[in-house]
Amino acid sequence: MDCDALVLQLEAGVYVLALSEVTSDMGDLVGGKAAGLGALIRHGERVPEGFCVTTDAHRSGVLPEVEIVEAYERLGGGPVAVRSSATTEDLPDASFAGQHDTVLGVSGTAELIAAVEQCWDSLHSDRATAYREAHEIDQHEVAMAVVVQRMVTPTVAGVLHTANPLTGRRDEMVVDAAPGLGTAVVDGATAVDHYVLDGVARDDSGCLSAAHLDRLRAAGERLAGHFGLPQDVEWAIDAEDVLWLLQSRPITSLFPPPPANGKPLPRVFLEFGHVQGMLRPVTPMGMATLRAQITATLAALGVRVEIVDIGGRLYGDLTDLARSRSSRRRLVKLMAVDFGPRAQAVMRHVLADPRFAPTDDGTGRGAAQQAASLRTAGRAVVGIVRALARPDAARIRMFGAIAQLKARSAAPDDLRTAAERLRFVEARDDTDASDAIMWPIVAGMLAAALPSALLKGVAGADEIHAVLGGMPHNVTIEMDLALWRLAQGVGDHRRLLLDTSPDELAARHLRGTLPDIGMADFLDAYGHRSAAEVDLGVPRWAEDPAPVFAALANYLRVTDPEQGPDQRFHRAAATAEAALEELVARARRRRPVRGRLAGFLLRRARSLAGLREAGKFAGLYPLRESRRQLLLIGAELTDVGLLDHPDDIMFLVLDEVRAAVHEGVDHRGVVAPRRAVYRRELRRRSVPVALLSDGTDIEAVLPRERGDDGTLVGVGASAGRVTGPARVVHDPATAHVEPGEVLVAATTDPGWTPLFLTAAALVTETGAIMAHGPTVAREYGIPAVICVPDATRTISTGQLVTVDGAAGAVTVH
Known part of the structure; x- marks a missing residue:
């Protein structure tokens, strides 16, 4: 090593640390794996002796060969395991399992130096880079440390999960084991013995004895207690029957368990x-x-x-x-x-x-609750019967009530201080449910749902779905069509809207430098909406219209007038009316009484079921005003140094806001970890339908249904059959859906509906027949299959798929 390199090395910092010197707060210096090993040692667990080549060396770009050789010699030489330990590794929400290199059985200084360099190089491998991108981790912020440990020669090794990673159950541990090195288990290179430790006595079959399993369970209980989280543990048992712990990191895939509430279990x-x-x-x-x-x-x-x-x-x-x-x-x-x-x-x-x-x-x-339920039932019967008897009058009353709610939601002009604004927000009643709004919606949902039972044996589900297409009075469809009309009128600004990014267009609109295309009028009517709009903490389109500009660009790519959403909606409505007449006539011939009742309900469904979106639409008006006032409070708290940003207030609750406004409580230390958890959860692609109190994902223990030919099985929610390339979308704000593509999403809400206007079909992982997504799909006459488990992971963008709305099946070609 030359003198210049030596000087650089001395100036850079600490290059080599014994694992016994590592503490859990040294993640930036030693990486996640080494920090975890240091924590194990400090908790008294048996860990192979070793040292860490720190990130200081990696960041300076100088390999500290002298210090590495000296540390290796202090270990006594011989075979060692050399393992990557990146700063982004073994995090609570990103394990990086298998993304970086490990080199086993390294002997001699030359092999050791080469192995360290190999671990460094693996930081920028294609797989590690892609993993960081998927987890939204800054590529420039990562650094690599390297762990060197005395090699354990195991007779058996494997992995212990202190909670069941498949079902989420917290009172079960899972062990995978195989004779020899644990890499056989981690790499899936050989058959392994699989054990579920659920408190039931075990025999001595397989490569682990009952005594071994008892020791692993005890170790797992200690580690889960040490770290306060379920752990993924690598272990090895040597020829002397000594249990060594080689790594312990959080199980990143587990969904959080339900909070304890002191009520009888299970729940x-x-x-x-x-x-x-x-x-x-x-x-x-x-x-x-x-x-x-x-x-x-x-x-x-x-x-x-x-x-x-x-x-x-x-x-x-x-x-x-x-x-x-x-x-x-x-x-x-x-x-x-x-x-x-x-x-x-x-x-x-x-x-x-x-x-x-x-x-x-x-x-x-109790008696009081039963009496309240009876009163509610009485109001429900009156409200539903009134709506079914006179649907036009019910709609007039509903939209009148919505107009009143919009007017009442506006804040008075004389609010000046944070305290005054807070009093306004706290006085608002979020729980007010107007009968004039609620019962027509319920009546429409019942009118749409009941005919399937009445027409059993007379009409299939797809025929009834066809009758429910193109329904009028849907505020979300009216919004989509308004945006379509806006797109049709952009004239000479077409290329500007297609060639400029949505973010830039939004910024120009907010600055007032964008040509007038009618966006201001659209946002005046619908700017209180957004994707995930029921969350008070989410920006509205009026605050950030980038998603609207993205949708507008999608509309401008529709070049066939017959594929325009207005034409598709009118065709769906005409088809539905014709299907209704044919279905009712057939039903009345075969079952006169049921046929008449089903016909009545289906006609009322076409008058009322489209109102389903109106209830939430109405509730967004007071939500918008509360958000506006809270952001103004947040700005005032930011000015006095109690928050870092105005929208940090959305990571507090009202009691905490009150303490900040009236008592000057600084909540910045509370906001930061909540934001971190929120960002982590935003990356989660799968959310359990139902959980037990022990963390069990109930659906994970049910048998999976799959067609014999590998077809994905779901529930048909809108009739039709379409074949086209898939477009998997996780965020509608930036989605680019070409005409003819099949939209595949976990779920959708009204903020997604502009994408429906160019999509040829819809596939979702969740939903119900009368839920938002399939309802809008029927409005436009496009096939929809819902409740397809793991659709967004099984299907990839660009794959050719066939969506059969009648059969409830999705075929991936």
């Missing part, structure tokens, strides 16, 4: 967010608002359910309903309209579980 929690078309996490401020709204809405329907936050998502505790003799009989049927077949399947499984057997005390409802 069952159903995910409620997909009813609103969102599986993304909700901000803390939005969570508090939504919990109150959903609880009040359910109470108005005579149902009492506790809403809890699990992983930033809304889950309802249905345990009491499942154990109630009266409620459990109708629980599965009640889920058909909003929650859909996947939720129905898991609830059937729960009701068959003896742990949820009905109890004598049911839900424990």
Whole structure:
């Protein structure tokens, strides 16, 4: 090594540390793997002796050969394991398992230096780079440390998960083991012995004895306790029957468990967010608002359910309903309209579980609650019958009530201080559900849902779906068509809108430097909307119109007038009316009484079912005003140094805002970790439909249905058959959907609907027949298959797929 290199090395910092000197807070210096090993050593666990080549060496670009050789000689030489330890490795939300290199059985200084260099190089391998991109990790911020440890020669080795990684169950551990090196288990290169440790006695079959499994379970309990999270542990047992721990990191795939609430176990929690078309996490401020709204809405329907936050998502505790003799009989049927077949399947499984057997005390409802439920039932009957009898009058009353709600939601002009604005927000009643708005919607949903039972044996589901296409009075469809008309009128600005990024167009619009294309008028009518719009913490389109410009560009790519959404909607409506007349005539011939009733309901469905979107549309007006006032409070708190950014206020709850406004409490230390958790959860692509209190993902223990030819099986929700290239979309704000492509998404809400206007078909992982996505698909006459598990992971963008809405099947070619 020359003198210049030596000087650079001395100036750079610490290059080599013994693992016994490493502490858990040294992640930036030693990387995730070494930090975890240091923590194991400090907790008294048996870890092979070793040292770490730190990130200081990697960042300076100088390989400290002298220090590495000296540390190697202190180990006594001989075979060592050389393992990558990047700063982004073994994190709570990104394990980087297998993304960086490990070199085993390294002997001699020359091999050791080469192995360290190999680990360095693996930081920028294609697979590691792609992994960081997928997890939105800054490529320029990562650095590589390298762990060198005395090589253990195992007779058996493997991996221990301290929670079941497949089902999420926290009271089960899973062990995979094989004779020899543990790489056989990690790489999947050979058959392994698989053990589930659930407290049941084990025999000595396989490569591990019952005593070995007991020792592994005890180690797993210690490690889960040490780190406070379920762990993924690599281990080895040598010829002297000594158990060595080679690594322990968080299990990153597990969904967070339900919070303990002190009630009798087990408990069952159903995910409620997909009813609103969102599986993304909700901000803390939005969570508090939504919990109150959903609880009040359910109470108005005579149902009492506790809403809890699990992983930033809304889950309802249905345990009491499942154990109630009266409620459990109708629980599965009640889920058909909003929650859909996947939720129905898991609830059937729960009701068959003896742990949820009905109890004598049911839900424990008192006389007052029963009286309230009877009053609600009476109002419901009156409201539903009025709407079915005179649907036109019901619509007039509904839109009048929405106009009044919009007017009432506006804040007074004299609000000046944060305290005044906070009083306005706190005084707003999020739980007010107007009968004039609620019961016409319920009437429309019932009118659309009941005919399938009346026409059983006379008409198939796809025929009924055809009747429900092109329905009028849908505020979201009217929004989409308004944006289409805007696209048709852009004239000479077409190339500007196609060739400029949506973000730049949005910035120019907000600065007032964009030519007038009618966007201001559109946002005046619909700027209070957005994707995930039920979350108070999400920016509205008026604040950030980039998603609208992205949708506008998609519309401008539709060059065939016959494929325009207005024409598609009119064709779907005409087809639906013709299908209605034919279906009713057939039904009346075969079953006169049922046919007449089904015809009446289907005609009322065409008058009322389109109103389904209006309830949420109305609720967005007060939500928009509350958000505006909270952001103004956030700006004031930022000015006085209590927050870093105005929108940090969305990561507080109102009690905390009150403490900041009135007592000067600094919440910046609270906001930062909540933002970090929120960003982590935004990357999660799969959210369990239902959970047990022990963390079990109920759907994971059910048998998966798949066609004999590999066809993906779901539920047909809009008739038709289309073949086209898939477009998998996780974020509608930046999606580019070409005409003729099949839109594949986890779920959709009204903020997604502009994408429907160019899509040839829709495939989603969740949903119900009358949920938002399939409803809009029917409006435009495009096929839809819902409830296709893991569709966004099984299907890739560009793959040719056939969507059969009648059969409820998706074929990947």
